[in-house]
Amino acid sequence: MKIAIGSDHAGFQYKEQIKDFLKQLGHEVRDFGTNSDASVDYPLFIRPTALAVADGECERGIVLGGSGNGEAIVANRVKGVRCALCWNVESARLGRQHNNANMISIGQRMMTIETAFQIVQTWLDTPFEGGRHQRRIEEIDQATPEGCARS
Structure with missing residues (x-):
């Protein structure tokens, strides 16, 4: 798989x-940066990662930050991306089973590297259930900023 x-x-x-x-598991990995721990603005690296998934250049994507929150927000602004913020194995499993998450976001400051590996493995191995979940994804995809109700 190209990730x-x-x-x-x-x-x-x-x-x-x-x-x-991922490479040890046999996957092809396309790295969109950053290339050091020097402070950067995360949208500059996360958006191109998400666009590669949305455009079909890569089958799935993984984004990382301190908490993973901002990275998930940026990724989910790209049409066609369903990025699940994962903090444990169960959130990764449900992100795939119920939401067909084609991306995940992980917070480096929130977990050990061992947990991060388990999250990635679970997300890769878990199939999408379809059924009622597919209908809900279609409803999400139909929502546009113009069509969203505001109070």
């Missing part, structure tokens, strides 16, 4: 280790 990966400075160390982990 896009990107991080900011706060996720750089895990990005490098996860990249090696």
Whole structure:
């Protein structure tokens, strides 16, 4: 599988280790940076990662930061991306089973590298259930900023 990966400075160390982990599993990895732990603005690295998934250049994507929150927000602004913020194995499993997450976001400051590896492995191995979940994904995809109700 071809997997896009990107991080900011706060996720750089895990990005490098996860990249090696993915290669050991036989995956092709496209790294969108950053390339050090020097402070950077994460949208500059996360958006291209998400675009590679949305455009079909990569089948899936992984983004990393300190908490993973901002990275998930940026990725989910790209049409066609469903990025699950994962903090444990169960959140990764459900992100695939119920949401067909084609990307995940991981917070380096939130977990050990061993947990991050387990999250990635679970996300890779878990199939999408379809059924009622597919209908819900279609409803999400139909929502546009113009069509969203505001109170």
